[in-house]
Amino acid sequence: MFEAILSEDERGQVGIGTLIVFIAMVLVAAIAAGVLINTAGFLQSQAEATGQESTDLVSDRIEVVSTTGIVTSNADDGDLQSIRVVITTAPGADDIDLNETVIQAVGPQGEETLTLADTVDGSTTAGSFNIDDSEITSQDSAVLNDANEETTIVLDPASAPFGDGAGTVFGEGDKATLDIISPASAVTQVELRSPDLYNNDNEAVRL
CATH class of the missing domain: 1.20.5 (Single alpha-helices involved in coiled-coils or other helix-helix interfaces)
Structure with missing residues (x-):
């Protein structure tokens, strides 16, 4: 073969x-x-x-502890002079740079994307969010971590999207939504609901 x-x-x-x-x-x-x-x-x-x-x-999320509004010196006007959101890091989160954190806010006067103000001094700042924290005195130190367990974000109720910057101010009966987005793109949503009536000047009301 x-x-x-x-x-x-x-x-x-x-x-x-x-x-x-x-x-x-x-x-x-x-x-x-x-x-x-x-x-x-x-x-x-x-x-x-x-x-x-x-x-x-x-x-790497931001958790919201509380939301309050500070009434103006004349409660009869029905307006707020500031919106304050107390935040902290979620359990197990790394340091969160607030310079890279944004807030997408939807309010009575439309929608606005807010970033950290140039001057971190706890004031209300149009078009931005500010920080009221004794441990955070500059943009370089604007980091949320265990050292400063809670930090207060301050928003301006007179500027967009809460107010129109021309006399209309976020106040009695108004509603708004905040999406706080961390540098890791984790989103924390907050609903602000203002009481229908303010009783006292300069009082703090829960939103």
Whole structure:
């Protein structure tokens, strides 16, 4: 059935051909293994990065402790002079840079994206949010961490989206929504609901 190869030259040619085929198979296998290793490494790195982002999204959150409004010196006007939101870090969260934190606010006068004011002094600042905290005296120190367990965000009820900047001020019976977005893109939503009637000048009312 098989023809016997009697010539030594013919035997050598068959052996070389087999060796070439074997080497080619080894090279192909090595290249395929390299591609698989590189792909596996890339997928592992991507999975680790995705896992870390997911963890940050859950843990690096800002929690709201309380929301209050300070009535003006004339309660009969029915206006607030400031909106104060006390915040803290969620359990297990890393330091949260308030310079990279934004507040997307929706109020009676529309929608506005608020960022940290240039001067951190606890004042009401149009178009921005301010910080009232003895531990935070500048933008460089505006970091939410265990050292300052609670920090107060101060909002201006006279400027957009709470007021119109021309006399209309957030006050009695008004409502607003705040989405506080941390640097890790974790969102904390807060609803502000002002009482229908203010009784005393300069009083603090729960929102």
